[in-house]
Amino acid sequence: xxxxxxxxxxxxxxxxxxxxxxxxxxxxxxxxxxxxxxxxxxxxxxxxxxxxxxxxxxxxxxxxxxxxxxxxxxxxxxxxxxxxxxxxxxxxxxxxxxxxxxxxxxxxxxxxxxxxxxxxxxxxxxxxxxxxxxxxxxxxxxxxxxxxxxxxxxxxxxxxxxxxxxxxxxxxxxxxxxxxxxxxxxxxxxxxxxxxxxxxxxxxxxxxxxxxxxxxxxxxxxxxxxxxxxxxxxxxxxxxxxxxxxxxxxxxxxxxxxxxxxxxxxxxxxxxxxxxxxxxxxxxxxxxxxxxxxxxxxxxxxxxxxxxxxxxxxxxxxxxxxxxxxxxxxxxxxxxxxxxxxxxxxxxxxxxxxxxxxxxxxxxxxxxxxxxxxxxxxxxx
Amino acid sequence: xxxxxxxxxxxxxxxxxxxxxxxxxxxxxxxxxxxxxxxxxxxxxxxxxxxxxxxxxxxxxxxxxxxxxxxxxxxxxxxxxxxxxxxxxxxxxxxxxxxxxxxxxxxxxxxxxxxxxxxxxxxxxxxxxxxxxxxxxxxxxxxxxxxxxxxxxxxxxxxxxxxxxxxxxxxxxxxxxxxxxxxxxxxxxxxxxxxxxxxxxxxxxxxxxxxxxxxxxxxxxxxxxxxxxxxxxxxxxxxxxxxxxxxxxxxxxxxxxxxxxxxxxxxxxxxxxxxxxxxxxxxxxxxxxxxxxxxxxxxxxxxxxxxxxxxxxxxxxxxxxxxxxxxxxxxxxxxxxxxxxxxxxxxxxxxxxxxxxxxxxxxxxxxxxxxxxxxxxxxxx
Numbered sequence: 037x038x039x040x041x042x043x044x045x046x047x048x049x050x051x052x053x054x055x056x057x058x059x060x061x062x063x064x065x066x067x068x069x070x071x072x073x074x075x076x077x078x079x080x081x082x083x084x085x086x087x088x089x090x091x092x093x094x095x096x097x098x099x100x101x102x103x104x105x106x107x108x109x110x111x112x113x114x115x116x117x118x119x120x121x122x123x124x125x126x127x128x129x130x131x132x133x134x135x136x137x138x139x140x141x142x143x144x145x146x147x148x149x150x151x152x153x154x155x156x157x158x159x160x161x162x163x164x165x166x167x168x169x170x171x172x173x174x175x176x177x178x179x180x181x182x183x184x185x186x187x188x189x190x191x192x193x194x195x196x197x198x199x200x201x202x203x204x205x206x207x208x209x210x211x212x213x214x215x216x217x218x219x220x221x222x223x224x225x226x227x228x229x230x231x232x233x234x235x236x237x238x239x240x241x242x243x244x245x246x247x248x249x250x251x252x253x254x255x256x257x258x259x260x261x262x263x264x265x266x267x268x269x270x271x272x273x274x275x276x277x278x279x280x281x282x283x284x285x286x287x288x289x290x291x292x293x294x295x296x297x298x299x300x301x302x303x304x305x306x307x308x309x310x311x312x313x314x315x316x317x318x319x320x321x322x323x324x325x326x327x328x329x330x331x332x333x334x335x336x337x338x339x340x341x342x343x344x345x346x347x348x349x350x351x352x353x354x355x356x357x358x359x360x361x362x363x364x365x366x367x368x369x370x371x372x373x374x375x376x377x378x379x380x381x382x383x384x385x386x387x388x389x390x391x392x393x394x395x396x397x398x399x400x401x402x403x404x405x406x407x408x409x410x411x412x413x414x415x416x417x
Numbered sequence: 418x419x420x421x422x423x424x425x426x427x428x429x430x431x432x433x434x435x436x437x438x439x440x441x442x443x444x445x446x447x448x449x450x451x452x453x454x455x456x457x458x459x460x461x462x463x464x465x466x467x468x469x470x471x472x473x474x475x476x477x478x479x480x481x482x483x484x485x486x487x488x489x490x491x492x493x494x495x496x497x498x499x500x501x502x503x504x505x506x507x508x509x510x511x512x513x514x515x516x517x518x519x520x521x522x523x524x525x526x527x528x529x530x531x532x533x534x535x536x537x538x539x540x541x542x543x544x545x546x547x548x549x550x551x552x553x554x555x556x557x558x559x560x561x562x563x564x565x566x567x568x569x570x571x572x573x574x575x576x577x578x579x580x581x582x583x584x585x586x587x588x589x590x591x592x593x594x595x596x597x598x599x600x601x602x603x604x605x606x607x608x609x610x611x612x613x614x615x616x617x618x619x620x621x622x623x624x625x626x627x628x629x630x631x632x633x634x635x636x637x638x639x640x641x642x643x644x645x646x647x648x649x650x651x652x653x654x655x656x657x658x659x660x661x662x663x664x665x666x667x668x669x670x671x672x673x674x675x676x677x678x679x680x681x682x683x684x685x686x687x688x689x690x691x692x693x694x695x696x697x698x699x700x701x702x703x704x705x706x707x708x709x710x711x712x713x714x715x716x717x718x719x720x721x722x723x724x725x726x727x728x729x730x731x732x733x734x735x736x737x738x739x740x741x742x743x744x745x746x747x748x749x750x751x752x753x754x755x756x757x758x759x760x761x762x763x764x765x766x767x768x769x770x771x772x773x774x775x776x777x778x779x780x781x782x783x784x785x786x787x788x789x790x791x792x793x794x795x796x797x798x
Contacts, residue, residue, distance in 0.1 A: 108716055335486075360489070367751060
C-alpha cells in the first residue's frame with residue numbers, strides 16, 4: 037500500500053497538506069505534476085525540472101507503448117532510466133486518449149482498439165494489457181484503464197460508461213495484484229472516478245472504487261469543456277465520498293484558479309499541459325494574471341516575467357528579451373517561457389502547502405485569486 | 418588596440434595558440450564562436466554556453482538592427498545586458514547578408530539598401546551607419562561592412578568588389594576612430610579580406626587592409642560553395658600576408674576537418690551555424706564522424722552520443738533517448754543535440770590548443786582526421 041499521510045488539515049475548508057512515499061522519493065502535496073507525455077516535458081531539460089523542484093512527472097502509457105516501445109523501455113530498466121529522471125513518475129493509462137482519438141479507436145466491453153496514427157497498425161488494450169504495459173514502463177504510480185465520457189453526455193451513456201470503467205478498474209486491480217513490478221521498486225495503482233456531471237453517477241463510481249481499496253483515487257472526466265462551477269461542484273461532491281487517508285488526483289486540471297479551488301475541495305494532485313503549452317504560445321503566468329509576452333508594450337521592459345520568481349528565466353532575463361525571442365521565433369523563447377510557467381505552478385503549490393500548514397489557506401487563496409484575475413492593464417494599450 | 422598574444426607556435430606548421438584580451442574577458446585561441454544571429458544561440462541557454470566554455474558568441478548587425486532594434490538595445494546598455502551574456506560578443510556587419518539576401522538589396526558605391534523581409538521597409542547601410550549601429554549593439558569585436566562575392570565570380574566582378582570593400586573598410590575605420598563606444602568598455606574593429614578565389618585579388622585586399630592596421634583580420638568570401646582544397650589554398654595564401662601579431666578569423670567555417678586544416682594554415686578564430694543547425698536536424702558530431710541520431714540502429718543503444726564527451730547530454734542521456742526525442746518531434750531533442758554539437762566544436766578547439774602548446778599539433782590533427790572520416794559502419798545497416 038502507498039504510504040500517504042495528511043499532516044495538516046485546514047479547519048475551514050477541505051484543503052490539506054500531506055506527503056506520499058515512493059521508492060523514487062517523497063512527494064509533498066498538494067503537488068503539480070508536469071506532463072511528459074512522450075518521455076519529455078516539452079522544451080524543458082530534466083535537470084531544469086529538478087532545479088524547479090518538480091517532484092513527479094507524468095508519462096502516457098499509450099504514447100510510450102508506441103514510441104519508444106516497451107522493448108526499448110525494458111532494455112533500459114524502465115522509463116526512469118530511459119529518460120534519466122530520478123524522481124517519481126505517474127503514467128496515465130490512455131483513457132483520455134480514448135476520448136480524444138475518437139476516430140481512431142473502437143470500444144468494446146473487453147477493451148479498446150487503437151489504430152495508430154503513425155502507421156495504421158492496430159493495438160488492442162485490455163485492462164490486463166494496460167497493466168502489463170504500465171509494469172513495463174515502470175512508473176511509480178499507474179492508472180487503471182478507464183473511459184472518459186465526453187461533455188455533454190446523456191445520462192444513459194454515462195451510466196454504461198461507468199459500468200465499463202468499473203469493470204475495467206476491477207480487472208486492472210486483479211492483474212495488478214497478481215503481477216509483480218519488473219524493476220527493483222514498488223508501483224501503486226490508482227482508480228479513476230468517472231460519471232460525467234451526474235452526481236448520482238459520480239457517487240456510484242466513487243463508492244464502488246473506494247470499496248475496492250485502491251492506493252489513491254483520481255477524478256477523471258472533468259476539465260472537458262464544462263463550466264468551472266460544475267467542475268468544482270463535482271469535485272466537492274466526490275472528495276466527500278473518497279477516504280481521507282488516500283491521495284486524490286484531479287486529472288488534467290488546470291489554471292492556477294482551478295488548482296486553488298480544487299485544493300479547497302480536498303484535492304492533492306494535479307497535472308496539466310497548460311504551463312508548457314501556453315508557454316510555447318507566449319502566454320506567461322504571473323502572480324497578476326497571464327500576459328502575452330509578444331505584446332509590444334514589453335519592447336523596453338527590463339523587469340522579469342514575474343517579480344520574486346526564483347526561476348532561471350526570471351533571475352536572468354527581461355520581459356523585453358523574452359518578447360524579442362518570441363518575435364524572432366527563437367526556440368529559446370519556448371524554453372524560457374515553459375520553464376517559468378512550470379516553476380510558477382510548482383511554486384504556487386509550495387506556497388499553498390505552506391499556507392495550509394500555517395492555517396491561513398483561506399486568506400492565501402483569496403489574495404491570490406484577486407491578484408490572478410487582475411489581467412495587466414498595461415496590456416490593454 | 419586589441420591585446421593579442423601568440424604564446425605558442427607549432428614549429429612544423431603555421432598553427433598557433435594565443436589569447437586576446439577584451440573588457441568582457443580573455444579569449445584563448447584557436448576559438449570556435451557559437452552563432453547567435455538574433456541574440457540567441459539557437460535552442461541553447463546562456464548558462465549552457467557558459468557551462469560548455471563558449472568564450473565568445475556572435476550576433477548579426479543587420480538582424481539585430483531590425484529586431485529588437487537599436488532603441489531596445491540602447492535602453493539596456495547594449496547586447497550583453499539585453500541577452501544576459503557576460504562574455505565577449507562579436508558582431509558581423511551584414512556583408513554576408515548582402516550576398517544571401519540578393520533579391521532584397523541594392524548595392525551602390527555608398528552602401529547597401531536592404532528591403533526588410535518583415536515589412537518591406539528599406540534601410541540604407543553605409544559604412545558609417547554600420548559602425549554607428551555596431552556601437553549601439555556594443556559587441557566587443559565589430560566587423561567592417563564588406564561585400565562577399567558569390568562563387569563562382571568573374572575576376573572583373575571580384576576586382577570591383579574588393580575595391581568597394583576596401584573603400585568601405587576605410588570609411589568604417591575612419592568612423593570607428595572618430596567615434597566612441599556608447600557603453601563602459603572598449604570595442605575593436607576587424608577588417609575583412611575578400612577577393613574570391615583569385616590569389617592576386619586576395620593579395621591586394623590583404624595588403625591594403627594590413628596597411629590600414631586593423632585590430633584583427635577576417636577572411637571572408639570562403640565556404641561559399643568552393644571545393645575545400647580551394648578554401649585551404651586561399652587561407653594559406655592570405656595568412657602568409659597577414660601580420661603575425663594580429664588575430665585571424667576565418668568567417669563561416671566550418672566542419673571539424675575544416676577547422677583543423679585552417680588552424681594548420683594559421684587561423685585563430687572560427688564561427689559557423691553548423692553545430693546548431695545540424696543538431697536541429699539530428700546530425701550529431703562525434704570523434705568518429707557524424708551520425709544521424711534518428712537511425713533505427715540506435716533504438717536500444719545505451720551509450721552516449723560521444724564517449725568521453727563532458728557535455729550535459731552525453732553525461733546523462735543515451736543515443737536511444739536522443740533518437741526517441743527526434744522520432745517523436747520533441748523540442749528537447751534539438752536542445753540536447755545542439756548543446757552537444759557546440760561542446761564538441763569547443764572541445765575540439767581546446768584539445769587543439771593543448772596539442773599546439775605541447776608541440777604535437779601535426780600528430781593530433783592526423784589522428785583526428787582519420788577518426789573523423791570514419792563514418793560509423795553500423796549506420797550502413
